[in-house]
Amino acid sequence: MLESLLALGGLVLLRDSVEWEGRSLLKALVKKSALCGEQVHVLGCEVSEEEFREGFDSSINSRLVYHDLFRDPLSWSKPGKALPGGPLEALRALDKKTSSGPATIALDSLSWLLHHLPCPTLCQTLHALSRQDSCPGDSPPGEQVRVLGLLHEELHGPGPLGALSSLAQTEVTLSGTMGQASAHILYRRPRQHPTHQTQWFSILPDFSLELQVEPPLESQPRSDPHTPSVDPTTHLTFNLHLSKKEREVKDSLTLPFQFSLEKQQALLRPGLSQATSHIFYEPDAYDDLDQEDPDDDLDV
Amino acid sequence: MAAAGTCGTGTRSTGSVVAAASTNNVTSFQRRGPRASGADSGCSRLVSIAGTRPSVRNGQLLVSTGLPALDQLLGGGLAVGTVLLIEEDKYNIYSPLLFKYFLAEGIVSGHALLVASAKEDPADILQKLPAPLIDDSYKKECDEDVCSHKTESDIKMKIAWRYQLLPKMEAGPVSSSRFGHYYDISKRIPQELIETSKWHGFFLPEKISSTFNAEPCSLTSGYMKLLQFIQNIIYEEGFDGSNPQKKQKNILRIGIQNLGSPLWGDDICCTENSDTSHSLTKFLYILRGLLRSSLSACIITMPTHLIQNKAVIARVTNLSDTVVGLESFIGSEKETNPLYKDYHGLIHIRQIPRLNNLIYDISDVKDLAFKLKKKLFTIEGILSTQELNPHLLQLLYCKWILLPLSHQRLHLPPDLSDTVSRSSKQDLAESAKLLGPGCGMTAGGKKHLDF
Numbered sequence A: 001m002l003e004s005l006l007a008l009g010g011l012v013l014l015r016d017s018v019e020w021e022g023r024s025l026l027k028a029l030v031k032k033s034a035l036c037g038e039q040v041h042v043l044g045c046e047v048s049e050e051e052f053r054e055g056f057d058s059s060i061n062s063r064l065v066y067h068d069l070f071r072d073p074l075s076w077s078k079p080g081k082a083l084p085g086g087p088l089e090a091l092r093a094l095d096k097k098t099s100s101g102p103a104t105i106a107l108d109s110l111s112w113l114l115h116h117l118p119c120p121t122l123c124q125t126l127h128a129l130s131r132q133d134s135c136p137g138d139s140p141p142g143e144q145v146r147v148l149g150l151l152h153e154e155l156h157g158p159g160p161l162g163a164l165s166s167l168a169q170t171e172v173t174l175s176g177t178m179g180q181a182s183a184h185i186l187y188r189r190p191r192q193h194p195t196h197q198t199q200w201f202s203i204l205p206d207f208s209l210e211l212q213v214e215p216p217l218e219s220q221p222r223s224d225p226h227t228p229s230v231d232p233t234t235h236l237t238f239n240l241h242l243s244k245k246e247r248e249v250k251d252s253l254t255l256p257f258q259f260s261l262e263k264q265q266a267l268l269r270p271g272l273s274q275a276t277s278h279i280f281y282e283p284d285a286y287d288d289l290d291q292e293d294p295d296d297d298l299d300v
Numbered sequence B: 001m002a003a004a005g006t007c008g009t010g011t012r013s014t015g016s017v018v019a020a021a022s023t024n025n026v027t028s029f030q031r032r033g034p035r036a037s038g039a040d041s042g043c044s045r046l047v048s049i050a051g052t053r054p055s056v057r058n059g060q061l062l063v064s065t066g067l068p069a070l071d072q073l074l075g076g077g078l079a080v081g082t083v084l085l086i087e088e089d090k091y092n093i094y095s096p097l098l099f100k101y102f103l104a105e106g107i108v109s110g111h112a113l114l115v116a117s118a119k120e121d122p123a124d125i126l127q128k129l130p131a132p133l134i135d136d137s138y139k140k141e142c143d144e145d146v147c148s149h150k151t152e153s154d155i156k157m158k159i160a161w162r163y164q165l166l167p168k169m170e171a172g173p174v175s176s177s178r179f180g181h182y183y184d185i186s187k188r189i190p191q192e193l194i195e196t197s198k199w200h201g202f203f204l205p206e207k208i209s210s211t212f213n214a215e216p217c218s219l220t221s222g223y224m225k226l227l228q229f230i231q232n233i234i235y236e237e238g239f240d241g242s243n244p245q246k247k248q249k250n251i252l253r254i255g256i257q258n259l260g261s262p263l264w265g266d267d268i269c270c271t272e273n274s275d276t277s278h279s280l281t282k283f284l285y286i287l288r289g290l291l292r293s294s295l296s297a298c299i300i301t302m303p304t305h306l307i308q309n310k311a312v313i314a315r316v317t318n319l320s321d322t323v324v325g326l327e328s329f330i331g332s333e334k335e336t337n338p339l340y341k342d343y344h345g346l347i348h349i350r351q352i353p354r355l356n357n358l359i360y361d362i363s364d365v366k367d368l369a370f371k372l373k374k375k376l377f378t379i380e381g382i383l384s385t386q387e388l389n390p391h392l393l394q395l396l397y398c399k400w401i402l403l404p405l406s407h408q409r410l411h412l413p414p415d416l417s418d419t420v421s422r423s424s425k426q427d428l429a430e431s432a433k434l435l436g437p438g439c440g441m442t443a444g445g446k447k448h449l450d451f
Helices: A003-006 A022-036 A049-053 A060-063 A086-097 A110-116 A119-129 A158-167 A244-251 A261-268 B001-021 B068-073 B095-109 B122-129 B135-156 B161-165 B191-196 B221-237 B279-292 B311-317 B390-402 B414-418 B422-443
Strands: A011-017 A039-043 A064-068 A103-110 A145-152 A168-177 A180-187 A197-202 A208-213 B052-054 B059-061 B083-087 B111-116 B130-134 B184-186 B199-203 B252-256 B296-302 B322-328 B345-351 B366-370 B377-381
Touching: A003 A022, A003 A180, A011 A022, A011 A119, A011 A158, A022 A039, A022 A060, A022 A103, A022 A145, A022 A197, A039 A049, A049 A064, A060 A064, A064 A086, A086 A110, A086 A119, A110 A145, A119 A145, A119 A158, A145 A158, A158 B122, A197 B366, B068 B377, B083 B095, B083 B279, B095 B111, B095 B122, B095 B130, B095 B184, B095 B191, B095 B252, B095 B296, B095 B322, B095 B377, B111 B122, B111 B221, B122 B199, B199 B221, B221 B252, B221 B279, B279 B296, B279 B311
Parallel strands: A011 A145, A011 A168, A039 A064, A039 A103, A103 A145, B083 B296, B083 B322, B111 B199, B111 B252, B252 B296
Antiparallel strands: A168 A180, A180 A197, A197 A208, B052 B059, B130 B184, B322 B345, B345 B366, B366 B377
C-alpha cells in the first residue's frame, strides 16, 4: 500500500480525525521513502522534533532533514536560530532545496499551515512545490517531488477541504471500525478516471505497515425508522398482477397501430384468404329500386 | 440540418450580392448610397471571417464551440462577444475536454488564441489538443456506433416505437468544412498546426510576484493581471477595430481554465464569507465589457462545486452569457443506475443568452447526457433511446387511486418494481409526497373513491 501511495507523486493528502490518527501513517510513509534513498524534508509544526524522530532508527534519522516551526513559530527568538519569515518562507525555501532529484516533503501538519496562512496562498505554494519537474507529464515518476500533507479534517470546513482535495493527486481518508483502521484511498491520475480503494491496515511500533483483512461486518439490528410499509395492492377491487400466462399473451399481442410484418403481408396480398366484402341489402317496400342512373338526365 | 444548408447558401448569396453590386453591368438596379470600391471598408454588412457564420435566427455572428452537438444545443454556436461558462464536474475530467475542443476549433479555423491558466503551462495545454478528423473517418466512426445501437433499439422499441422516428441529437458531418469540425481525442494535434497558429499564453505563477502582499484593492491581483493582459492583446492585435491598417479581421478565442479556484488567489472556494468575494464577479463584469467591444469569444471553466456561497454561483451565472453544467456519474449513486448505464454524465444547459432577441433558443430535449467514447465526445438526449415503461404508467395510475386510502407514506410494493429502476422509484415517491398533502386535504378524511 505504501508504494502505491508514493508512486503517483504530487500532493498526497492524509485526512485523519480524532478517532483515527494519521501521524503514524505519515511516519510510515516517511520511513518508506527514506529507505528508498530519497531526500526527505519534514516541516514540523505540531509536534516537537524529538517526538517526531521517536521510533525511527538512526539510519532513517540521519536522512531526515527537519525544519522546525514548532519551537518558535513566530520567530521571537534571535533571528539566526529559527526560520525567518514564518511558515510561508519556510515552504518557499523547501521549494528551492528540493530542486534536484526526487524528494519527499512531509508537512506536519497542513491544518496548522491552514490556520496560519490564507488558503489560496497555501494552495498556490503547494501547487508550486508539487510541480517541481521542468517538463510535467514526461518525467518519470521517480523524479518527481512528493508532498505528504497531514490534514485534520475535523478542524476545517468544507471549503478548505474541498480546495485541497481538488489539488491532491492522492487522497487518503482514515477511518475504521472496532479498533481496526482502514484507509479509503482515492487516486486521481492526470488524464484518467479516479479510482477508489479501501485498505485495512495497522502500523507496527517500528512504523512499518501491516495489511489486514477486512473484519467481518456484524449484523446490526436493522432499525427501521419508518412505519412498516403498507402494501396498497392487498385490498384492491382490481388485479394489478399478471400471471405468467397473461404476461406471455401480453407480450405477443400485436398493437393496433404497429405496422408489423403480418399486416404488411396482408395488405400486399390481393386477398385470397379473406373474402371480399359484400353488402347485403334488403329492400323495403318504400324503396325505389330503379336501376337506371338517376343522374342520366343531367346534362353533365 | 436546415441551418447547415442555409449557412452555406447564406454566405454565398451575400458574396454574390456584393459581386453583383460591384460589377454594375449585370443589373439595372442601382444601389443607393456611396458605392464601395474594393473589398475593404464595410460594404458587406456581414463580416466574412473564416470559421464564423451568421445565426439563422437573428443574424448574430457565431463561432463553433468545437463540438457540433453542443453548437446545435446552443442555437447554432457561440455568439461572438459572449462568454461560455462551463461548470466543471467533480473530478475535472470532462470539462478540460470541452476547453480543448474550443481551442482546437480555433486553431483549425485560423483564429487567434489566448490561453490563461493557473495550473498548467499554456504551451502544454496546446500540445495536448485533439487532432482534427477529416470527414470520411468520422463517418466510419459514426457507422460503427450506429450498427451496434440498431440491434439493441429494435428489441426495445415495441410500445414507444414512435420514438424511433425522433431525430438523434448529433448532426452528421457538416457539409461545408468552414464551421464545426470533429476531433479525435486519442491523437494529438499535429505540431505544424500549432506553430502556424497565433497564440498568447498567460500562466499565473510566472506573472505574479513572489512576495506575498495583502493588497487592499478589490480585485485579486491574479485577476487584475489577467484582465490587463487580455486588454493589451485585444488592443495590440486590433480585435476591437483600433488598428485600422489591418484588413483581415480575425476572431480572438480566449480560454480561461479553473477560474475561481484557489490557484488564482481567490478564496471564494475556501470560505463562505470572504472580504474579496466580489473580485470574481467584478472580473466577469469587466471581461464581458472587453468582449462585447471586440471580436472575441471566451470559454471559462469554473469549479462551481467548490464554491461555498451559493449566491455567488447565481451571480456568476447571471454575469455569463451561456452556462453549461457538467455532472459526471463517477462516485455518485447514479453510476449504478440502469437508466444511465450507457453514459458518463449529464449535461445541463443552465442559461442561454437572449442576444438582440425576445425569446430563447432552447432545444426541445431537456435530458441530455454525454458519453466519452475512445475517440469522441458525444451528447445525446436520454429520452430518445428509452421506451416508456408500461409498468411505470401503471404505477402512476394506481398511485392516483391509492393516495386518499393510506395516510402513511406511500411505499411502493416490492413485486411491482421489478422493472422500475431505483431512481425513478425515488422520483415517484417524491412526487407522491408532493401530491400527498394536497390529495389528503381535498379528500378530507377516510373517504374511499368509489367507482
